[in-house]
């Protein structure tokens with residue numbers, strides 16, 4: 001089929017490092033390619049790939065509804081219609097009534113379809129077995145209106161398979177925002193390259209199984225981001241000792257909030273850190289209100305030697321965490337900052353200056369969208385409106401590696417192209433899984449000694465654990481870390 005399967009709603013997959021292109025970069029690639037090929041060449045390849053995929057998805061379908069918009073996305077649909085018609089399938093092609101001429105490539109596809117005997121209607125069919133959604137692609141500029149919105153509603157009202165051409169109609173290619181009606185596809189065939197919007201915010205929920213067809217175009221042009229790949233397997237040499245894998249200390253757990261620190265420490269231990277210390281904040285009086293496994297070494301926060309270890313600070317730290325933070329920001333060899341440590345930094349210009357003064361590849365911050373909003377002094381809506389941009393802004397402003405958590409976590413660092421993490425799913429949306437990620441990141445940082453590498457690896461593994469969760473019981477944070 002020549003279309004590569006990238007993400008599945010059905011289960012885990014191993015992900016490669018693939019380029020992701022935003023709208024501007026996609027258009028540049030497309031324009032360069034159009035100049036080097038005969039007219040309509042790319043669209044014809046796109047249409048053939050769409051037709052083949054729809055046949056593979058629903059080999060016994062009788063009626064194919066091909067809903068085409070009046071842009072080039074509609075052209076992809078028309079080219080698919082030509083093939084399905086020639087293969088003897090019953091097709092119903094719809095296109096909103098003409099209000100202005102079609103763009104060049106779509107116009108060519110329209111003429112080719114007419115010549116091939118394809119009827120083009122201005123209404124939807126009464127019945128269909130599978131729908132090809134070619135209404136709107138990367139040209140979407142605002143919430144769908146009129147016939148577009150009506151047909152999107154109709155497509156979503158039936159339980160048939162829906163193959164979206166390039167991107168589910170109604171989804172913004174750069175951000176994953178869906179400002180209005182949006183097709184809920186069972187499959188999406190992304191053309192040329194993956195788009196950020198398919199992989200973050202609403203993208204993962206509406207694109208179903210995600211496929212990629214490069215239309216045969218190779219390009220060395222710099223992408224907008226990369227798909228965060230599965231990290232290389234890490235080998236524990238025979239000739240090693242507990243000091244070979246780095247020391248991690250988890251500091252947090254103010255009175256009554258110690259579970260978070262224990263989860264992070266256990267996750268660091270399970271992730272292979274050589275030694276893991278648990279430093280509960282002074283209000284806990286050295287007494288844990290939750291059970292602490294014997295493998296964790298408890299220390300007073302003042303007794304930690306942050307110059308020699310990777311410190312994970314924040315988990316359940318409450319406001320109390322602000323007191324030791326200046327020393328930790330100054331002295332820690334490697335630092336992972338989560339939750340209340342981030343809230344403390346958001347509230348203090350002095351702490352922000354200390355963070356900005358650290359060596360760039362020694363620190364990872366792991367905000368969820370609300371923590372990110374506090375750090376940037378904006379709203380959660382603004383954070384989510386462009387997650388790629390937000391993560392890059394945080395990295396630039398605080399001079400560190402950032403994991404902006406949530407559906408399609410973004411990993412960003414100064415002067416690097418960001419990664420969008422493909423692993424993970426909605427099962428992770430429960431309390432405590434962020435603490436597990438912080439602990440896993442700490443262990444990876446202790447081992448890799450690079451904040452960037454640690455963040456990429458930990459984020460991938462954390463999501464993959466949730467993808468591999470096959471037990472019938474719901475995922476829990478403890479279950480997640482025990483499955484490491």
Ligand SMILES: NC(=O)C1=CN([C@@H]2O[C@H](COP(=O)(O)OP(=O)(O)OC[C@H]3O[C@@H](n4cnc5c(N)ncnc54)[C@H](OP(=O)(O)O)[C@@H]3O)[C@@H](O)[C@H]2O)[C@@H](O)CC1
Pocket residue numbers: 030034040042043046069070071072073074076103105135136137138139140141142143144145148165166167191192
């Ligand atoms: N050229 C090629 O060789 C190749 C092209 N490819 C394909 O082209 C696609 C990009 O095509 P595109 O740039 O024409 O944009 P597209 O997504 O069809 O939308 C534009 C149309 O939608 C309309 N419209 C916009 N928003 C709207 C709204 N909210 N509600 C209603 N209408 C709205 C807009 O109307 P306007 O705003 O201009 O009035 C215009 O009519 C790309 O995703 C890929 O599928 C690939 O196969 C590779 C080969």
Ligand SMILES: Nc1ncnc2c1ncn2[C@@H]1O[C@H](COP(=O)(O)OP(=O)(O)O)[C@@H](O)[C@H]1O
Pocket residue numbers: 339368404405406407408409423424425426427428429430431432433434435436437462463
């Ligand atoms: N829909 C989702 N898809 C993928 N990952 C998710 C999703 N929802 C939450 N997560 C992940 O779950 C974790 C939740 O972290 P966080 O919100 O900090 O929770 P807590 O502070 O309670 O531990 C993050 O790693 C986040 O990326």
Ligand SMILES: [K+]
Pocket residue numbers: 073133134135136137164165166167168169
């Ligand atoms: K589409």
